[in-house]
Amino acid sequence: MKFIEEKLKQAAKLFEEGKPLAKFFPLFEAMDTFALTPGKTASKAPHVRDVIDLKRVMIFVVIALTPCLWMAIYNTGMQMQIAQGLPFSFRGCVLSGLKQVLPILLVAYTAGGLWEVLFAIVRKHEINEGFLVTGMLYALILPPTIPLWQVAAGISFGVVIAKEIFGGTGYNVLNPALAGRAFLFFAYPAQMSGDAVWVAVDGFTKATPLAVVAAAQKGGSAIAALIQAGYSFKDMFLGFVPGSLGETSTIACLLGLAFLLVTRVASWRVVSGCFIGLITMSLFMLLFKGNDRLAFFSLPPHWHIVMGGFAFGSIFMATDPVSSSATKTGRWIYGILIGVLVVLIRIVNPAYPEGVMLAILFMNVFAPLIDHFVVESHIKKRLKSNP
């Protein structure tokens, strides 16, 4: 490793104050500390520090996302093969999936990364590795047919408007990946919703499970409608259904969750809250199913969990510590309300068959308010206990 250290030391001279490349120091610093740890020692007490750093935290989220990424590639390819009526081939699925997914991921990372570096250079701070997570999350919640220029437009909105103008990673109110997707959703609905965007084959339309239920006959059984459309519980749990890239496979999300919980990178309170909220609210809605009600009312909770982006959203997006509540009690409330809102938007507002994105963004906005009440009650308790 001495060789790398020497080379980096030489390169560092080019980026020193006063040298022509000085402006690009953040870029060099990012590459430098990517290869080797910074090696800076504590200037004052405490004189010892934990070995964990933010790079590692962020990389761990990316690692947790890899099962979803692989499923995204595989399932995208598989849906294409099915649509084209080709015989099943594992290799074919992976290759055509890669062809579809990789450009989206690369464009998301490049376009977003450029903004990230630009802001770091202008603001003269180090490049924050939070972007590694944002770029991946963002790519995984897009439909497979999205035009690449829209990928770039969406991530630019997410990074610049939702994050950088607030001060960058750590200061944002909204989850930047979701904000980018929401921007596309409302700006270019034709490419973000409907039945034609979920399978990357021209002219091919297929409704997602959520759209199937939303369109089902009033008073009918949601499960029957799904089965009729060819969507079994198992397929949805494993992820072999059309949908946004990374969201379809519940099991891949659960693998990621297991990793995040073992390493304690994600808040178990938020995830538990989301599931409790969704299960309670959908059970409650079951009470209202009836002949003059939408079929959605009859959908039991475990089907809600495997459909749409709920698992992905509650595990990877809602748990973003920066845009969620920061108090322990607040995280429960925040999670539960996300679960409740998901069901409400899905069932009560049939204009949007999917409610996860909006539910999380809505609660992102409310998170500081929840924290405010939790903190105030803490202060009241303090004043009472020390009179």
Added chain:
Amino acid sequence: MEFITVKKGKNIPLKGKADKRIEELPLPDRIAIKPPDFKGLRLRVLAKADDLVKVGTPILEDKKNNDIKIVSPASGKVVAINRGLKRALLEVVIETDGRQNKEELPVLPSEDVNALTRDDIIKQLLAGGVWPCIRQRPFSKIADPYDTPKSIFINAMSTDPLAIDIDFVLREREEEFQTGLNIIKKLTGGDIFLCCKSHAGSKAVTEAKGVKVYGFSGPHPTGNASTHIHYLDPIQKGELVWYIQAEDVIRIAALFLYNIFSSERFVAITGEGATKRIYKKTNLGAPVTHLLEGDIKEGMRYISGSVFFGTNVGVNGFLSFYDSQITVIPEGGSRKFLGWLMPGFNKYTVSKTFASAFDMLEEVSLNADEHGGHRAIVLNDIYDDFVTLDIMTYFLIKAVIAEDIDEAERLGILECDEEDFALCTFACPSKTDVGGIIRKGLDIIEKEG
């Protein structure tokens, strides 16, 4: 004795514990008084270079209250008055003459300390130079003799990594310790809380009379004064308590029993960089080289105090006034390849992101490496598990950063000291100086009154 168990916090199993064996060192050639040790005082030097001083000769005095004096812990000659940026006083170095001549102190009106009034005691504490042993909360600064605290805390424990076992040092000092407590009792109308570890063994502590004895058990920072105050007599705005280290109770007693300024100090030599790790009886302000008896190595960091709250004094530095520990750890700072990715079987972490977290390491070797770049706070929920006070740390530091002092006070900053947040700074993946932010908040509040 009543018992209190604290659940939050964490003990870091740092390598380099000192054996409980006391060895007496000869008087060092030089000692130093370090004005920055005395928080809350604005000091003026009374001595000049080449002045001859005795044990107890005033060397510094507070500009605001001239009665508060810092006295020499050794007899000899002032050889250097070192200043830093903006002529800030850093060190007054005294070359000892080995005779330890004592300064004459005013005679007490009565030999029986129980017959003395509060005013007599305060006058003698000030004249004898022992007053700086008494500190106050909030702000962790040296107490104002014109104040009356609502209670006084004697701290006879420390949970800092590798800290000295004060209970062990107090063995066979019962009489002096009790005399000290009797004197301190006169300083307040309120309670005296003597806080020790729950399995304290020295009679000085377990059989102390006239005070409330509490045994604390729990991980660091259970031994911090803030924790004791929080559990026993929490402070609100406008209130103040005083706190004294148990060793200094004996210093106070010596002033009244023998009419001298006692300059003894027990120091634990700790850390993996030190070879002879035992307790040493020495003099206040002793130099590091003397304490280590010349056992000096390259690439080490020499800390007066613990790794959590000590000062990096360097190999040519001196023991700080309130410290009873020297910690020597490797400086570190070498760069590791792909550190963010490696499993890390031998890296210590309180998180669960390294392989070592799942295999309980018995002892860990830590150096001064920060292990990462500074970032904005992202994992904002990790702090509270490491703070023993009922504080919402993340919201408190946000209030301080925004300089919203009212909010910081409502969130309980007055109960805090920066040392209480050392573990937060240790654990933070964004390498946020949590304690430094708390200190900044306290400084602003103090300045604005």
